[in-house]
Amino acid sequence: MPNNRSFEEEKLEKMSRRDEILDAAGELFSRRGFHATSMRDLARAVNLQGGSLYAHIDSKEELLFELVNRAADEFLYNAEAIPAHISPKERLERLIRGHLEVIVRELDYATVFFHEWKFLNPELQSRIKARRDDYETHFRKTIEAGVKEGQFQVEDVRLATLFVLSALNWTYHWYRPHGKLTLESLSKHYCTLVFKTLGAC
Amino acid sequence: MPNNRSFEEEKLEKMSRRDEILDAAGELFSRRGFHATSMRDLARAVNLQGGSLYAHIDSKEELLFELVNRAADEFLYNAEAIPAHISPKERLERLIRGHLEVIVRELDYATVFFHEWKFLNPELQSRIKARRDDYETHFRKTIEAGVKEGQFQVEDVRLATLFVLSALNWTYHWYRPHGKLTLESLSKHYCTLVFKTLGAC
Known part of the structure; x- marks a missing residue:
């Protein structure tokens, strides 16, 4: 045929x-x-x-949405792949690793996701907003669970989640894919810093 | 006359x-x-x-430079006003307070500073880059001094400085000036989180 x-x-x-x-x-x-x-x-x-x-x-707007949406896919795929039975601390470690992996490996997509999404029209923006909220919830629930199980000591879970995600997100501003700092080394250092931030024991 | x-x-x-x-x-x-x-x-x-x-x-570019440069003035003014004789921990507390103050009080200027500065021409960008580096140095030197004096426990000062500044910078993405969270409350919580991050005693 x-x-x-x-x-x-x-x-x-x-x-x-x-x-x-x-x-x-x-x-x-x-x-x-x-x-x-x-x-x-x-x-x-x-x-x-x-x-x-x-x-x-069809349009530049369509491309912008697809780029932002694909980045959201990647972030959420990593978060949803984490098994439910592991401890909050291990879960958070994988969330951090997964988050940095998307930024480091897909720097252009991540930059567009963080930096240009505000140029989507309101309807598309709210679709992405819902996915961002879902993603943030993975972090917040994990930190909450860690506090409940006594692994983390945190005064205000919402602000601590924001603080941690902020520190991770900003990576797209300064990370250079062909520089000396590998994803492994960055993840290791950032996990240590996040655990200290959350008073992990 | x-x-x-x-x-x-x-x-x-x-x-x-x-x-x-x-x-x-x-x-x-x-x-x-x-x-x-x-x-x-x-x-x-x-x-x-x-x-x-x-x-x-004269041009839109001139306005962009003036906005970005005024934000740099504000950040640097706060940092340079901190007395040299106080301890690294107190210095860092004032740096954090000053940083968040500029973002909270001058949200538009700060947003343009962080978000639009890359649209300056290369010559103007490098002038701003030099001022950003100066500003970052205030944070790094303070953390370094804290480590030297035993107030902070940090493995990698450069990455810890990046982590802390990233967490602070991102505030412009989510802070709402007319929301419930005051500058005082935000600063207090964020100081606590930064001190934990740096293993402050």
């Missing part, structure tokens, strides 16, 4: 082309910002004519 | 007009972003014709 095969091939090519466009958008949005990137810049980055880009995507 | 007086008056009026434009730019740049704000938006926000705006400022 040569016709069917070529249809499949065409679909696969379109999909990989779309991933390529997404990666280019991630790089441009994270470096220059969403508003300073034009469709023309994007087309140039993937060697397409401006017009042909519209065969693959 | 009526002519001189009216010249002075005109100068004063221009100065306050400029402050008004800066405040409006701070609000617009922090909410929408630098690139999504046009000179027309700015003129509208201060009830001026687009053309008249140019009597007060």
